[in-house]
Amino acid sequence: MRNSRYFIPAWKIPYGRLTGDEHWSALKLPVEQIPCERCAASYLRKNKRQRFCETCRVTVLYEYKRSYAADYRRRFPEKAKLAVKMSWQKRHDYYLQASREYGRRYRRSVARVVIDHYSNGSFRCACCGESNLDFLAIDHINGGGIKERMALFGRPNTGGARFYNWLIKKGFPSGYQVLCANCNTSKGKHGTCVHQGARFEIKGTSCNH
């Protein structure tokens, strides 16, 4: 340090003749462009103890914290495990709710992708034009949904995200359309939706809607 170009010996600082700010500005070391010890890019040093550029300073601190934590886990594995467990237990309700919310959002996003594709981006029921995403589902144009679900998942009532994921994985096979819950139910009963002219009769009265 004494050999440094910027080292100013105390006896050479003319503090006797300087006062206040003048004295401190005389003490200040000149800045210089030197390479960063991490990324080797040259940067403007703010003080002579700085070793890393402004970008690397943050990263170095982060790396140090990470390595310290890893070291701690290595030295006291039981303690570290317990700490994780305690923190999870402390906020159990929060994590439970967060994971539920995450699942809800994920399933909704998957449904959006599939319904977007099969409604050609209109997000509407192919029969009546219903546009609420909650009511929309994928319908097998030629029927056979239960059979297909039994073959795919071994259960007649597996729908939603699992089925949508399967559609995405298969690259959106044809033979499906978007229908709302009403039209889907009606089609299931009569073969076509009542909107399309299917009639059903109850004790002499006929209803077309």
Ligand SMILES: [Zn+2]
């Ligand atoms: Zn750097």
Ligand SMILES: [Zn+2]
């Ligand atoms: Zn509809």
Ligand SMILES: [Zn+2]
């Ligand atoms: Zn309909």
